[in-house]
Amino acid sequence: MAGATDMKLGLGRKKTVWIAAAIVAANGFFPALWILFTSFKTESELLRHPITIVPHDPTLMNFVRVFVDQPILLFLGNSLVVAGLSTALCIFVSALAAYAIVRLRIPGRNVVLSVLLAVSMFPLISLMVPLFQTMRTLGWLNTYPALVFPYAVLSMPVCTLVMASFFQDIPGDLENAAMIDGCTRLGALWHVVVPLAAPGVFTAAILAFVNAWDEFLLALTLSSRVTSRTLPVGITLYQGEFAFPWPIISAALIVAIVPVCALIAIFQERVVSGLTAGGVKG
Amino acid sequence: MAAAKKYKLSKLERDERRLGFVLLAPAAALLTAVVVYPIAELLANSLYSFRLTRPGYRFIGLENFTFALFEDDRFLQSVLNTAILIGVTVPGALVIGLGLALLANQPFKVKWPVRLGLLLPWALPLVFAGLIFRWFFDYRQGFVNWLIELAGFAPPQWLSDPHLAFVALCIAIVWKSSSFMALILLAGLQTIPKSLYEAAEVDGASRFQQFVEITLPMLKPAIVVALIFRTITAIQTFDIPYAMTNGGPGSATETMAMYIHKTTIDFLDIGYGSALATLMFLISIAATSVYLRHTKRDGGRN
Secondary structure, three states: HHHHHHHOOOHHHHHHHHHHHHHHHHHHHHHHHHHHHHHHOOHHHHHOOOOOOOOOOOOOOOHHHHHHHOOOOHHHHHHHHHHHHHOOOHHHHHHHHHHHHHHHHOOOOHHHHHHHHHHOOOHHHHHHHHHHHHHHHHHOOOHHHHHHHHHHHHHHHHHHHHHHHHHHOOOOHHHHHHHHHHOOHHHHHHHHHHHHHHHHHHHHHHHHHHHHHHOOOOHHHHHOOOOHHHHHHHHHHHOOOOOOHHHHHHHHHHHHHHHHHHHHHHHHHOOOOOOOOHHHHH | HHHHHHHHHHHHHHHHHHHHHHHOOOOOHHHHHHHHHHHHHHHHHOEEEOOOOOOOEEEEEHHHHHHHHHOHHHHHHHHHHHHHHHHHHHHHHHHHHHHHHHHHHHOOOOOOHOOOOOOOHHHOHHHHHHHHHHHOOOOOOOHHHHHHHHHOOOOHHHOOOOOHHHHHHHHHHHHOOOHHHHOOOHHHHHHOOOOHHHHHHOOOOOHHHHHHHHHHHHHHHHHEEEEEEEHHHOOOOOHHHHHHHHHHHOOOOOOOOHHHHHHHHHOOOOHHHHHHHOOOOOOOHHHEEEEEEHHHHHHHHH
């Protein structure tokens, strides 16, 4: 199949395809590459005019300073805990809801779906004001729960929809067979559906994790004390002694985006299918 | 026999229904705690004069709203800024996103560079995109001015000129949002049957004609969904201008979300901030209902 298309393509066409790929890749990689290059530059090279693109005198000093001078490990830890816990909570809650929507004859199924869609469109800024006040009253500002619960809800709609579409594809006969063999409904969900839907569950988990890892507004509002900052807040609010120290910031950005980039690079096909599932079906 | 069967089914149905509600309960509980209750509190607070900087609060009816809509120039400026941002960046992201999707919809042998090229901008936190673009547009060390100087022009002060700051902001937002647009449109492109193009080619249609007559009409549902989606998120624009211009110079690039954040968190004016957030909530509801009506109509057609 691939061979046949190759033969049909003329040399000129091949070149166009190549250029198309280069443009898309360059557009996406460029900013990340830029900060990667910068993270290896010395402060004095950065002040040179005109600017340099590739570091002339590569140094690892910026990474050392990020870890030694800055509480970046603390930010990293906060981000991991918040994103990890909220993803786990979100998946647990969404998997049950998705199963109920797909398999059980609940009345008002369309209402549930509409509510989910409406929540996914909800302006976070409107929630931010009362959440700030509530968390302040509860004394939860600058604690993990202040972010874990909102983040779990934030990703609930997309996770429910993604998992529902995967559950839909599992033949109901398998569960019926398990139930005839003496499994309960929940037993069938746990022993039959979840293993079969593992790719869907996993896709949803990646989306939830990236959403939580990237979130800024709530993290800035509810958790801005230095020791409880997540990576986006910690890096954005970082103040140098004089100006914004770009080489160090670049190194910090690299540290912050590498985990997520690795995740999506390894599971890119799943991420794409999960992202477009909602969009195309509408 | 038939009656017995029916009775059995309905008992099973009742059990299933009960289990369904049990399974939905955790989701409903979380939604109530994190969305429903806060919104109720938001609506209530919007009717009060309530600042954390002084004790007590007082019911003032719709006074917060009338002040916002008729007297608060800074708020109206932020609404206008947000409207312009939507008007520029939503169509901008659509055009660029469609371009990227068409480029990405080629028979590549190695697929990962293109796929990752579309995924990276999506996965990059908005606020980091703002930081990186702030630096691209830096007067002395920025990449953009380096290009401009190479081309032989005088480099402008991007972020300290109100109009240029707006332009730079729009470029950053379009870059960040066009990739997700491209992913959605690409998925749409891949559902268009190849046979349509082959038939058009036999009929002697040019590539441009094929694009206008086949690609655009077939892609329309995906385009509409992507546009509405993007508009609803654009109403809430916060992260990129926060990191890039912090609303400046002055409040030339301040968005609604930034002004609400400032009012509530920096000035600690919960009552007024709640009223402004309620206004944004109403705008989003209007936009969302357009979206829901659209999907419902589509669902009915299928």
